[in-house]
Amino acid sequence: MMTNLASAISGRLVVLTVASVIVFALLNLLPGDPATVMLGLDASPDSIAALHHQLGLDVSPATRYVRWISGLLHGEAGTSYAYDVPVRGLIFERFQSTLPLILLATGLALLIGLPTGAIAATHRGKGLDLAVMATLQFLKSIPDFWLAMMMTLLFSLTLHWFPAGGFTGWNAGFFTGLRALFLPTVALAIPQAAITARFMRSSLIDVLNQDFIRTARAQGYSGKGVLWKVAIPNALIPVLTLIGIQLPVLVTGAIIVESVFNIPGCGKLLLEAVNQRDIPVVQNLVMLIVAGVLLLNLALSIVVRWLDPRLAGERA
Amino acid sequence: MTRLRTNRSLIAGSALLLACLVPATLTWIWRSGRSPLIDIAHRYAPISFSHPLGTDPFGRDIASYVLTGAFNSTVIAVIAVTLATVIGTALGLVAAYGGVRGKAVMSTADLGLAFPPILIAAMLVTAQGASATGEILAIALFGIPAQIRITRQAAHSILVLDYIAAARMAGLNSIDTILRHVLPNIAPILIVHASTSLALALLSEAGLSYLGLGAPPPQPDLGRTLASYQIHIFDHPLLVAIPGVTVMVLVLGFNLLGDGLRDLLERPFNRLKGQPS
């Protein structure tokens, strides 16, 4: 178990290192000079050279890469080209809306998806199951940004139940903040809930078909007891793995939803930085997201292994 | 044959796709790939015989504009999925044989898990500006890891079959094994996966181009069309509804087609796997 854990961690570290090289190479080894962009047209060669030095662009790419990584390890992420302020502060500010959004949406997706999937599985082949499956197929096919637009149109602009966008932080009060995040959370959660439900359904059907459940039922244990005490907990384990696999999709969804609802989070920061060619922000934000996804993925796989002794012997 | 007739997913999926892609292709051929004419004098024209869905704020025919967009979006998705299928299948087969190479491939696949298309596209646009190539690359790269896993699993289940093992022992080399036995047998799995991947690729394409990370204008595509019509959500809600519904119809079509193909093709495959020796 310990060696497996160690190899899982070291494997992820290798992946993370390779990812950092890819991110650095994609953003730094292509033509274009950020200094001329920052100083503008009439900048003298002297001031360009000075800025190169200030930005650390006057050394070889290899040195720059090493500086970047050692900076990251010390919690420093460089300076934004567009804003001329530390990237760390920019990203930290934005996390205050992105993190709650992702957590709330994941929670809501599980809250809707798991019971729906379980109900469909226990009614397998019946009308209810077919109806649920058809609905899920439909929901899975709606583009999330379009769903978000339609929800704004209905709930905030026609019914005026929720603000149409924007998020001014938690200082205005917890409920004001929550209300601003409600529609984005739902828009982000619905496709996730559909995927979770489909997966829960097939996972539970798999478990219900397994020999030990059949045996238990044959020995006269009540259907409900077996379902709640044995089948559902066993079916949940693969669902955890699925959440790990779905993380990148969730990140994509969050970026899109933030953009539609005009929420000043990490996703909007990323898109702004892309439009401004603010390389330090793009570089560090992408790296942070990749690291976060890999870390959560690792954490989930450890939890799954701990819960499911059958997997203990398998490779990471 | 009877199964084909009762396979409702397959029929519904194909119908949706045909209903959308046939007119889209015809429009594209008819206009030889150019977007419909701008005609400011006739902006916001109502629904009529010559403009079945009316005209947009530039006086373009909405129907042909959206259909051209649907064609372009689908082409990008198809190219990306083809790339992912070819590369992912090749790598998946390598992985199925195990060994150091196989392990290396699987680690690379782990890497892909952490990079959603939006991050790859964001980096490519920052470095090089928006382009169709970048968008295709971003979608394809994300599809490869899943393709590797699926191919590896399916190929592995064929390679362990007794008669394959016997053939290999008799001296059949790996290339011949793959071409004669593995690929023909796992083809159904690959086809089903390609269909559902197309649904996902179309959603990614629409999302990326909506955010301005996709192919640049003037060639219309569904995401950018939605983004540019978004401002008219109140005064001309149809402008926003039409491209959105088009994306949905295409995605639903590919999803249903995938479900239908699974019923049609994967059962024989599973029977093969469970074949008594």
Place this chain on the structure above:
Amino acid sequence: MKSSFALLTMAGLSLGTSALAQTRDTMSIGVSIEPPGLDPTRSPSEAIGTITYNNVFEGLTRLDRDGHVQPLLARAWTVSDEGRVYHFTLQENVHFHDGTPLTCENVRFSLLRAGATSSTNPDRTFFTNIADVSCPDTTHADITLKKAHGSFTYELTWNDASILSPSSADKNASHPIGTGPFLFQAWQRGDHVTLFRNPDYWGKAPELKAVTFRFMPDPLAASNALLAGELDAYPSFPAPEILGRFAGNPNLKVVRGTFPFKAILALNNARRPFNDLRVRQALAYAIDRKALIQAGADGDGTVLQSHMAPNDPDYAALPDRYPYNPERARELLKEAGIKPGTQLTLSYPPITYARDTSEIVAAYLEQVGLIVTLQPLEWPSWLGRVFGQGSFDMTVIAHTEPHDIGIYDRDNIYFHYKNPQFHELFEQYEASDNAEDRHRLSVALQDRLAQDEPNVFLYSRPRDTVLNRRISGLWIDQQIAACPMADVTWQP
């Protein structure tokens, strides 16, 4: 479920009304572009002016809401030596926001810094005309020019001529310090800048305690925020096509004003085929500019004949030299030896009007046989490649600086226009300080450009401000990129 929704909404509403019941002393203003920094001497971004002009920064003179030059940090001035020396008397008891007092040394520092060789000032060429600034005492400044310059006090109103303190000048990009009625409070990147009332202001104290400028580039999001009362005003609302949403709203009104908006199809005059007058004229004939106004300004606008907006006092309503005539365009192209199917590239920055106008222009040029490749650029690329290096074929852009016909005389201007007659006229114009002569010369300059058509002059449009009905004092016409808040108040 239903009742909990109702509760949530009620909670929101009651919060809203209780805030409204008090007298308001704060205001939130929507702006469409976030500035790259708040230092006007480092970037020409219009957004810097909107936030800081006469709010945070002040110059020797200022423009008032009607476009007239008024004294500001300079109380009065006299001119001597045939227009070459200006004697300014400074306001007393003026302090910068960090407490340092204003003296003539600040004037000397700011104006010489702006014209120095290492200066990044967007209007550096203007400041290089300053030979020296001398300080007879702390409250007097004598400025000597190299050449007499009739509009010197007008140009001193520009935001990049603001008077700064040497102790803070290099940090103004992220923490601007000036002498104005508002102090910089905070900048949440990507969202807003907040200014607080300056308690030690030397002039009349503003009524508003705090002003927030919120960055809302998406007109749809902006209109939602206005309707929801989250924004109090949006000067220069970017999307005329959705102004109808505000009609009938009891709290909001739309007021139409003017601004020096000049949308042009800029051509690279140094490159073939644009160095041929016939080609430039052909492009002008090929584009139906009235249709552009239909699509880009919802029908409200003026077709431009030259580089001057109708709100300029020197504007001349010249005859339409190039009415829409695709036949004539094709003939001119043929005369110039341009074959049908010639490829041209049209680059544009990421703003709605530029994108829409470019798409339409490309369609018109296609109708006279040219093949146009559209090239969308982000701001840094547009500023660097097009505006900076002048390396492009064609670009659509709106110049919004007031009275900027002089850019056609600059050596390093991005569209590479050079014309000895224009240069001569402009020299005369610059040297003259007689109002009548200046007007006559200005009209001649406009006419020269209209004949030469260095760029295709497209259209100007009105400026719409959406604002709460109870707001008074906001600038409706834009004389300069600015949104001065000192006189803005809430009416009961």
